[in-house]
Amino acid sequence: MKAVRPLGALLLLIAAGCVTGEWNRAGLGEPVPRERLEALHRGADTLGACLASLGAPERVFEHDVAPDGSSGVALLWYWRDEAGFGVDVSAGREEVPGSVSFDFVGVDLPGCVLWFDRDLVLQEWRSGLVGDLLPRRVRPAGLDGG
Amino acid sequence: MFRTTLRTVVLSSLSLVAACAFARQDTNEPLDATTVAALQAGVTTARDVTERLGAPTEVVQLGRRTAYRYDATSAKSTVLFLLLVNFGNQDTRSDRLWVFFDEKDVLSHYGVSFGTHRTQYAMPWEDVHEASDNASRDADRPGVVR
Numbered sequence: 602m603k604a605v606r607p608l609g610a611l612l613l614l615i616a617a618g619c620v621t622g623e624w625n626r627a628g629l630g631e632p633v634p635r636e637r638l639e640a641l642h643r644g645a646d647t648l649g650a651c652l653a654s655l656g657a658p659e660r661v662f663e664h665d666v667a668p669d670g671s672s673g674v675a676l677l678w679y680w681r682d683e684a685g686f687g688v689d690v691s692a693g694r695e696e697v698p699g700s701v702s703f704d705f706v707g708v709d710l711p712g713c714v715l716w717f718d719r720d721l722v723l724q725e726w727r728s729g730l731v732g733d734l735l736p737r738r739v740r741p742a743g744l745d746g747g
Numbered sequence: 748m749f750r751t752t753l754r755t756v757v758l759s760s761l762s763l764v765a766a767c768a769f770a771r772q773d774t775n776e777p778l779d780a781t782t783v784a785a786l787q788a789g790v791t792t793a794r795d796v797t798e799r800l801g802a803p804t805e806v807v808q809l810g811r812r813t814a815y816r817y818d819a820t821s822a823k824s825t826v827l828f829l830l831l832v833n834f835g836n837q838d839t840r841s842d843r844l845w846v847f848f849d850e851k852d853v854l855s856h857y858g859v860s861f862g863t864h865r866t867q868y869a870m871p872w873e874d875v876h877e878a879s880d881n882a883s884r885d886a887d888r889p890g891v892v893r
Contacts, residue, residue, distance in 0.1 A: 608753075622832035626871035629839045631862060648847070649788070652858030657843035661807050661814045672810025674847075684871050719810075721856075 619691055626684035630659070633678050633713055633728075641715070641726055648674065648721040655715075662735075664716055671719045679712030679731050766828040769868055775804070775819035777863045778842040780890025786846065786857055793852040800844075811850040818843045821863035825870065836871045864888045 637654055658676035665673040713728035714735065727734055782799055796815065797803070803815035822839040840862030847856040865884050867875045885891045 623835065624832060624871050625835040625837075627837045627839075628875060630841065631865075631876060649856045652845075652856055655858070656860035657845045657858040659843070661809070661816070661845055663807070663809050666810055670811045672812070674809050674812075674814075682876075 621689045623687040623689060624684070625687065627681060628683075629681040630679070632680045632682070632711070635728070638713060638726060638728060641723060643723055643725060646723040648717050648723075651676070651715055651717075651723060658715075659712075665719065667719060673719050673724070674717045674721060675735075676715045676717075677712060677731070677735065678714075679710050681710055768824075768826040768828070770824040772822045772824075773820070773863075777819045777821075778817060778844055778859070778861065780859075780861060780888065783844055783857070783859050784890055786854060788854050788856060791854040793846075793848050793854075796846055796854065809847075812848060812855070813852070814845055814847045816843070816845055819863055821866045823866045823868050825868045827870065834871055836869050836873070836875075838866045838869060838875050840866050861885075861888065861891045864891070 633655055641651060641654070655678065658678050660677040662675040662677065663672050664675040710731045711729070712731040712734060713726060715726045716724045718724050778800075785799075786796065793813070793815070800817055804818050805816035807814045807816070818841050820839060820841040822837060824837045825835065827834040842859075842861050842863050844859045845857060846854055849855045864887070865875075865881055867873075867880070869875050
């Protein structure tokens with residue numbers, strides 16, 4: 602009978618909507634297939650060839666700007682497909698503030714970056730977590746007469 | 748006896764309070780694949796592109812070159828509410844077009860991806876990236892399959 606009391610209290614909380622379990626999945630975009638990345642040729646493939654193979658990136662950045670204003674290009678793809686369990690606990694009454702939620706869904710964003718030189722030939726590509734792949738954002742280079 | 752009754756009550760409650768929710772959020776009009784296919788490197792100018800596709804969502808300076816981004820996004824969300832646990836899924840995909848111009852504003856390259864037609868209402872345990880699903884949806888969208 603002792604075990605029934607906590608179970609009853611839990612059921613009451615659940616019935617009142619105070620405690621809810623969750624299983625959520627969030628997908629953003631579609632992953633770039635690894636085999637397509639591995640088929641790229643550093644020092645040979647052009648920007649056009651890479652765009653034809655991988656499609657449009659999510660972001661485009663200026664890269665390796667020369668004093669004469671010419672620049673390379675960096676392309677970033679990222680995606681997300683995360684699923685996880687969570688628990689949401691809330692008071693359900695305005696006079697009792699606060700709500701707590703806890704989940705196991707990660708926040709890291711996988712992706713890949715391709716760097717092209719000033720002739721728009723592929724220099725390098727890497728895949729991993731976006732935060733590890735990109736340098737800090739910088740302003741675009743200034744141009745003469747600009 | 749009590750436990751059996753309790754289990755029955757819980758399971759009955761679960762079936763009685765089930766509910767579903769569906770939501771869809773679209774941003775921008777999907778890109779017209781036939782308009783994109785008409786772009787010609789070395790011929791089409793930045794002015795031609797903006798006349799055909801309108802204002803870009805982003806303009807990036809790449810040294811003396813520029814790149815314009817066009818996009819549209821579709822997100823479909825599904826939630827199944829049960830008494831003890833909720834199941835949720837959100838599938839977000841986008842159409843993206845990046846057009847690259849040389850310093851004379853003539854198109855040098857473009858990359859395009861079409862994804863808005865592939866979004867699905869689904870439960871978190873379902874695979875929304877099956878190749879057969881994608882192929883059948885691609886076939887229904889004019890200009891996507893070349």
